Amino acid sequence: DKQEEDVLRELRLFLRNVIERLSLDRRFRAFTKPVDTEEVPDYLMVIKKPMDFSTLLTNIDEHKYHTVREFMADADLIWQNALEYNPDNDPIDRHIRHRACALKDTVRAIIRDELDGDFERVCEEIRESR
Numbered sequence: 001d002k003q004e005e006d007v008l009r010e011l012r013l014f015l016r017n018v019i020e021r022l023s024l025d026r027r028f029r030a031f032t033k034p035v036d037t038e039e040v041p042d043y044l045m046v047i048k049k050p051m052d053f054s055t056l057l058t059n060i061d062e063h064k065y066h067t068v069r070e071f072m073a074d075a076d077l078i079w080q081n082a083l084e085y086n087p088d089n090d091p092i093d094r095h096i097r098h099r100a101c102a103l104k105d106t107v108r109a110i111i112r113d114e115l116d117g118d119f120e121r122v123c124e125e126i127r128e129s130r
């Protein structure tokens with residue numbers, strides 16, 4: 001109904017704003033677009049569900065996320081995939097993992113500081129009603 005669509009529209013606005021702010025952070029530049037599977041031919045053998053900021057945005061615009069929890073499941077894939085694919089004890093991998101952990105902490109801090117628990121509970125109620 002109208003009020004419910006307004007809630008889901010506010011959710012999309014919030015999620016787009018989160019991604020916009022992450023995309024402006026130079027530490028997270030490697031997370032903005034899908035890993036180039038022509039540059040990295042074994043990537044899809046290792047990583048079953050690739051994810052990146054541009055794909056999150058597309059999903060938001062396709063109304064794929066009805067709750068922040070659903071969005072977080074995909075957002076977490078970005079840093080989880082980075083840790084999984086780049087495990088080695090060399091400077092490049094360690095730099096990527098440092099940024100992956102920074103992304104994990106930054107997303108959690110934004111949600112903790114800016115998501116109203118009552119708003120997320122309304123989103124969950126709407127999703128369970130459908």
Ligand SMILES: O=C(C1CCC1)N1C[C@@H]2C[C@H]3C[C@@H](O)[C@@H](O)[C@]2(C1)O3
Pocket residue numbers: 030031035036039040081082085086092096
């Ligand atoms: O995992 C990633 C991205 C970093 C966070 C996501 N990649 C896999 C490749 C290994 C490493 C070095 C380059 O080969 C570059 O292509 C990638 C991209 O970084």
